[in-house]
Amino acid sequence: MFKLKLSESPMKNFYLSLIFSGISISAFAQDTIYMDKDYQELDTKENAEFFKIITPNAEDADFLNTTYFMDGTKKAEQSYDLKEEKKVYQGLHKHYYESGELFYQLPFKNGKKHGHLLAYWENGTKRRHDVFKKDELKEGKVWNEEGEELDYFAYHIPASFPGGQEKLQAFLKENINMPQEQERGTVVKVILKFTINPEGDLSEIQIVEGAPHRYNAESVRVLANMPKWNPSIRFGEQVATRYSLPIIFRK
Missing domain, CATH: 3.30.1150 (Fusion Protein Consisting Of Minor Coat Protein, Glycine Rich Linker, Tola, And A His Tag; Chain: A; Domain 2)
Structure with a gap:
């Protein structure tokens, strides 16, 4: 068992404390969670389509959830706080194509969409630009892969029972x-x-x-x-x- 000697200086103890803290945080950050095609968590790597690593103390929030394709290519970055065991999204979220190109980015503030959603086609052409304020859509534009503007449609339409x-x-x-x-x-x-x-x-x-x-x-x-x-x-x-x-x- 490793023990510190009483003769060691407080400064040395401080550095050792930092080292052990870093090891603890690093170990936590390396916990890998595997998921199926619908992002449901799995007990093993078998049949997994994605995996995620949750890192504490993200830049804009308490946690950063980074999702990857199984080959290690980054799929998404989502930061959040935990309030009463509920995720509250914060900061700029980014999603990527399997090729590694940026698909879209969307900022959150206190769990609400707040700012500019920018989305791109895989060839880099702008796909859409929506402006949100506290979850409310203020304006938006949509383009096809050739850069031609289309009639506007919402970026997300939730599933619904026929007839509502x-x-x-x-x-x-x-x-x-x-x-x-x-x-x-x-x-x-x-x-x-x-x-x-x-x-x-x-x-x-x-x-x-x-x-x-x-x-x-x-x-x-x-x-x-x-x-x-x-x-x-x-x-x-x-x-x-x-x-x-x-x-x-x-x-």
Whole structure:
């Protein structure tokens, strides 16, 4: 076991403390988290599409999350603070093509988009320029790969149930079979998370907050029998996304 001698100077102790602190931080920063194509964390490297390293004490925030393709090419840099165990994005976030070229950058302030979103085609041509203030879009322009301006469209359109929230609630009300044992005047909630793929199909249904088995099974059954959703669209392309949905049993 390594021990400091009492005769060693305070300054030497200080330097040793710095060295050990640096080793501790470096070890933490090298923790590698593997993810699948939908950015869901995996227990092993097998079937991973990406990996990320979380570094404490980023320039603009408490943490820097750097995501890489499996060949080590950087995919994204996202800084954030942790407030009550919730991520609050801060600073300039950058995303890259697999070729290593900058895809887009977007600044955040206290968890809100705030500033200029600049996106580029892989050949370096500007793809879009949006201006946000506290999450509110102020103005924006979009161009094709040849540099010709297009009709404006939002860079991100969230996934949605066909017809919107009212249609979703109507579907749930019509299709949920209420367990007979539930007492009148009571409410039971099940929260599920699932993937909506680029074609709008639902998969990878998980129970985040469960209830007695009958409620969990009924919630999963209803989701499995839903029609296709409108998939999430980012930068004009349909992409997979994870979605959380509460199912309320009210009698």
